[in-house]
Amino acid sequence: MPLMDFGEALNLALAEEMRRDPRVYCIGEDIVLGVPFGVTKGLAEEFGLERVINAPISEAAIVGSSMGAALTGLVPVVDMHFADFVTCAMDEVVNQIAKSRYMFGGQVACPLTLRMPYGIGKSAGGHHSNSVEAWFVNTPGLKVCIPSTPADARGLLKTAIRDPDPVLVFEHRALYRVRGEVPAEETLVPLGSADVKRAGRDVTVIATARMVGEALLATEMLAEEGISAEVVDPRSLVPLDRATLAASVARTHRVVIAEEGPRRASVGAWLAWVVMEQSFDELDAPIARVAAPDVPIPFSPPMEAFVTAHAGQIVAAARELMK
């Protein structure tokens, strides 16, 4: 299998889908040059400025116009630049895109994809570093996926573009240059299919995006202590593959949920409830959680490092569960 990085895999997915379907177009700020993460670089050369559209700094209009286009026959792929900026288009995402099909009694579909570059790192500070996926998991009418590997990134983005519903794809910006094997042939990853990234028998670590890498690092550290950890990546949060989570918990009977976002009312809090609801009788210990403290992401490196969830916390949590 060819090796490529996460950003190249997303670029490949966009190119493949634009070749396949002339209704697909990309829009966002600075996407012709592919600034800032390079994902859309080179697409304008192949598909032209009609289908790779540099928009003004105008998030409400970028997202709103994409909805207008989606309602009337096109398939937009929106680059949010930084997921933090979605607040400037929050009405368009949560009131308009998420609700129109439902409020209008199923008369319309809204087949658009919102690419959400997000996450902590490199002292980008409070307006460029947040994990906001919980807002959208809490919004009925949206689908949410969150890949952790180049192969998953390509497969999930392609599925998102073909999906008749609005899908938000959370792309952790610390993953863009991470390399991995990507199948040579075209591969779709279905929404609602979790992936067991490493098998284990003592504890299940449920992790998404960058935290999957931290969880895999933690499994190596735990193995040295004789603890066998399994890593499950849900890959999509809505819909959620409950069966794979349940099967893993039935094998290990202990759960650590690791996420990068703030702890309170988070995706991890919800996943903990899902595990409790469906696997309570299987649990040999309370569910443990690793998350960020409830503060905005600070600028200065030592403080940023302090709030960044990491493998060591997963190890500590798992070790505690094994006592």
Add this chain to the structure above:
Amino acid sequence: MTEAAGPDLLLQMYAAMLRVRRFEERARELYHAGRIPGFIHLSVGQEAVAVGACAALRHDDYLLSTHRGHGHLIAKGGSLRRLMAELYGKAAGCCKGKGGSMHIADTSVGYLGANGVLTSGCVLAPGVGLSIRMRGTDQVVAVLFGDGAANRGPFHEGVNLSALWRAPVVFLCENNAWASTTAQDLSTAGGSIAARAAGYGIPGVAVDGNDAVAVYAAVARAVARARAGEGPSLIEAKTVRWLGHHEGDPQAYRPRSEVEDGRRRDPIARLRAHLEASALLDATHAARVAEGIEAEVEDAVAFAESSPLPEPEAALDDLLVHYPWSDR
């Protein structure tokens, strides 16, 4: 499309305004009788904007509307039965009872939705325009919004993007001088919505929004320009809201003289006087038109009254096209 309305079109516009008026008067009675739940925002007195605009649109053109949108849908050709059933929250409503007055859509007539969030249609419009162009049709999209809504950011973002893209959009401000209970001079800097067009390099024109013929002419010009690929226009139609912001608002904040003055400028009486003066309408003909509309409205009321309420479990349908309900 000609900008001068011929005799047939004038008579159609007269009937359409009467249809909107009678529908809303009946909706008002039914609301106060407790037959319609929630809130309704009526456009009595503003009929010339809805009807003048829609007379300049084709059946396959799109319309994005507001929370005060019953008249816009009726003027676009929407079914009175399905609209009234929706106001009642009935399963036979055009949104199966999930939308209600403020969130109605009827895609069968290109009506892409009323909107409970003011101005939001203004940012959808350039995307509809982009879609029209990429699909290679000659449709246009008209977006209605109020004067209060024109102060939200998305208005400016939507006009800017449409102008940048030369999208086939007609921005139509239905200026009734009140943003809910706040007067325009306390909310809107500059005094003129139409003048804002200059900042975006597109035509901006103010018209008498109580004159259906004037609204028609202005919108027809903007539609012709949009169809020819020359881009968007901004029209400000000044009209009068006779009733409160919503039904049940007694308008204590508003000088009574203002409403009385508005009633004297009734757009329906105005067009009727014009038609009578031109010998296009006489009392017999007018009575026949009114009877026909009365029957249409009563048929819609009977339909809504006799339709069943939705099954409560239908609240779980229509969220997404494909959803694995094991995840519910």
